[in-house]
Amino acid sequence: TQLLEQSPQFLSIQEGENLTVYCNSSSVFSSLQWYRQEPGEGPVLLVTVVTGGEVKKLKRLTFQFGDARKDSSLHITAAQPGDTGLYLCAGLPGSNYKLTFGKGTLLTVNP
Amino acid sequence: NAGVTQTPKFRVLKTGQSMTLLCAQDMNHEYMYWYRQDPGMGLRLIHYSVGEGTTAKGEVPDGYNVSRLKKQNFLLGLESAAPSQTSVYFCASSYVLLLAGANTGELFFGEGSRLTVL
Numbered sequence: 300t301q302l303l304e305q306s307p308q309f310l311s312i313q314e315g316e317n318l319t320v321y322c323n324s325s326s327v328f329s330s331l332q333w334y335r336q337e338p339g340e341g342p343v344l345l346v347t348v349v350t351g352g353e354v355k356k357l358k359r360l361t362f363q364f365g366d367a368r369k370d371s372s373l374h375i376t377a378a379q380p381g382d383t384g385l386y387l388c389a390g391l392p393g394s395n396y397k398l399t400f401g402k403g404t405l406l407t408v409n410p
Numbered sequence: 411n412a413g414v415t416q417t418p419k420f421r422v423l424k425t426g427q428s429m430t431l432l433c434a435q436d437m438n439h440e441y442m443y444w445y446r447q448d449p450g451m452g453l454r455l456i457h458y459s460v461g462e463g464t465t466a467k468g469e470v471p472d473g474y475n476v477s478r479l480k481k482q483n484f485l486l487g488l489e490s491a492a493p494s495q496t497s498v499y500f501c502a503s504s505y506v507l508l509l510a511g512a513n514t515g516e517l518f519f520g521e522g523s524r525l526t527v528l
């Protein structure tokens with residue numbers, strides 16, 4: 300059972316545009332992480348959010364954790380071709396160690 | 411700066427053959443994981459280990475076995491490969507960082523092992 304639903308699955312935009320990727324669940328997560336994966340490589344952590352309502356910024360990327368800790372969003376401002384990749388959200392349901400991943404959003408930023 | 415190393419990176423098997431994927435980490439992490447990644451399916455957890463000598467089943471364990479005899483190594487075995495096991499396999503390791511009761515430790519991934527079963 301896939302606990303985390305990501306949308307959209309595919310996104311193709313022009314350089315300079317803004318975009319938002321969503322990660323939703325019916326379950327509560329004690330923490331949620333966003334990873335970025337480039338072709339031929341493993342995912343790399345971008346951010347971890349823990350507190351409901353938390354907002355974290357990483358340069359042009361803004362991450363938000365929902366108040367009820369069931370959803371999260373990733374907003375990219377003025378996207379660049381270097382932002383191209385697969386964005387994965389991953390959640391920990393409770394204090395265990397089994398990180399569950401969403402199916403990912405494949406982002407393509409065209410020059 | 412090795413981090414997490416997976417071998418082999420590519421392998422082609424015939425149905426029914428067996429093989430072992432090796433994962434080695436040099437970060438002294440307690441936790442290690444094996445995931446498989448298929449188009450449109452994201453990363454699915456096969457097995458994981460919370461310490462040397464311990465293993466546990468993940469989301470899709472059938473057809474796979476694992477062993478963690480040494481802290482730095484986590485082996486994934488396929489006893490009788492099937493075409494449905496064609497996939498890219500990722501190993502990861504992590505530390506535990508508790509924050510407000512939540513485990514927020516980062517997963518460090520290897521570069522992946524692409525397995526094709528004919």
